[in-house]
Amino acid sequence: MSECIVITSGKGGVGKTTTSANLSVSLAMMGHKVAVVDADIGLRNLDVILGLENRIVYDLVHVIEGECRLKQALIRDKRLENLFLLPAAQTRDKSAVNPEQMRKLVEQLKAEFDYVIIDCPAGIEQGFKNSIAGADKAIIVTTPEVSAIRDADRIIGLVEAAELPEPRLIINRFRQKMVDRGDMLNKDDILEILAIPLIGVVPDHEDIIVSANRGAPVAFDDTSVVGEAYRRIARRVSGEADVPFVALQPVGIWENVKRWMGLSAKAGV
Amino acid sequence: MMELINRVFGSRLGSKDDAKARLKLLLVHDQVDLSPAQLDSMKAEIIEVIGRYVEIDRDSVDFKLERSNGEIALVSNVPVRRVVARAV
Numbered sequence: 001m002s003e004c005i006v007i008t009s010g011k012g013g014v015g016k017t018t019t020s021a022n023l024s025v026s027l028a029m030m031g032h033k034v035a036v037v038d039a040d041i042g043l044r045n046l047d048v049i050l051g052l053e054n055r056i057v058y059d060l061v062h063v064i065e066g067e068c069r070l071k072q073a074l075i076r077d078k079r080l081e082n083l084f085l086l087p088a089a090q091t092r093d094k095s096a097v098n099p100e101q102m103r104k105l106v107e108q109l110k111a112e113f114d115y116v117i118i119d120c121p122a123g124i125e126q127g128f129k130n131s132i133a134g135a136d137k138a139i140i141v142t143t144p145e146v147s148a149i150r151d152a153d154r155i156i157g158l159v160e161a162a163e164l165p166e167p168r169l170i171i172n173r174f175r176q177k178m179v180d181r182g183d184m185l186n187k188d189d190i191l192e193i194l195a196i197p198l199i200g201v202v203p204d205h206e207d208i209i210v211s212a213n214r215g216a217p218v219a220f221d222d223t224s225v226v227g228e229a230y231r232r233i234a235r236r237v238s239g240e241a242d243v244p245f246v247a248l249q250p251v252g253i254w255e256n257v258k259r260w261m262g263l264s265a266k267a268g269v
Numbered sequence: 270m271m272e273l274i275n276r277v278f279g280s281r282l283g284s285k286d287d288a289k290a291r292l293k294l295l296l297v298h299d300q301v302d303l304s305p306a307q308l309d310s311m312k313a314e315i316i317e318v319i320g321r322y323v324e325i326d327r328d329s330v331d332f333k334l335e336r337s338n339g340e341i342a343l344v345s346n347v348p349v350r351r352v353v354a355r356a357v
Contacts, residue, residue: 146288146291146292146295149292150292150295153299153300154299157300182282182283182284182286183283183284183285184285185289189285189289192337193289193293193296
């Protein structure tokens with residue numbers, strides 16, 4: 001049975017695209033057949049995060065307007081043969097697509113793939129409506145900041161109004177050190193306010209910037225704690241129960257030495 | 270080091286408490302879509318009605334919208350001085 005999950009947040013810059021890329025990579029690494037759709041028409045970025053920007057010939061709008069077949073627009077990942085990207089158009093805008101067309105597109109994709117992941121644009125207008133149109137489930141990404149949580153709350157309301165069942169939450173850019181000194185909202189504070197189930201906490205980490213620079217999502221890096229956080233989210237998404245959360249304490253000198261020596265950080269998380 | 274000094278002298282509360290308090294208020298207002306002015310006039314009217322039946326301490330009336338687990342409640346604490354003669 002295949003499933004379409006939309007990754008959304010309301011606010012921009014909280015990590016929707018990074019989350020979409022890493023969740024897709026992690027699910028594909030588990031052996032699932034995954035299609036990830038960039039629904040941010042006019043401001044595409046998922047191609048860059050996945051390192052597939054040089055392979056784009058056709059895009060989502062071409063498919064919807066019938067200029068090419070779906071299969072022609074899907075780009076196979078260079079590392080995982082069961083991961084495919086459907087890029088957004090860069091020279092069009094959100095009005096080029098409507099929710100009904102998206103619903104049909106997702107249906108077509110679901111016939112071929114186990115998971116269809118939709119990277120939703122920021123905002124609550126057309127792009128958001130298009131993104132949730134074909135989705136079965138929603139994952140809300142937030143950061144531990146007042147503005148991001150406020151927007152997440154608004155989005156949760158809209159997702160529920162659209163009759164998507166219980167959205168789940170990812171807390172991104174979490175900094176344990178700041179939480180420890182009382183300068184960042186902790187997991188429980190955020191859950192108390194947003195009142196939806198948590199599906200992952202992702203530490204704020206330099207690895208994310210390095211992986212974006214290289215076009216290789218951090219989930220590929222089995223020595224990275226952030227990568228491990230995403231891989232565990234994927235396990236929860238695919239239905240595995242009681243997957244423990246990664247340790248969020250700052251990495252100590254010893255961990256760095258082990259990592260430098262090429263030993264997996266897995267033991268520590 | 271500053272952290273240690275702050276901790277020793279206990280001079281500073283974490284800013285997360287500010288964040289949480291502001292968020293709670295913000296989300297209630299976002300959700301009910303009532304301006305502070307509308308909220309004030311609702312408060313005045315409700316106090317007016319209660320005042321017809323009991324004598325209340327108007328200065329210490331506590332009246333606020335609260336949210337827990339996604340649901341909003343109007344929480345009010347109205348100290349009663351004494352019950353006035355029934356008008357009705």
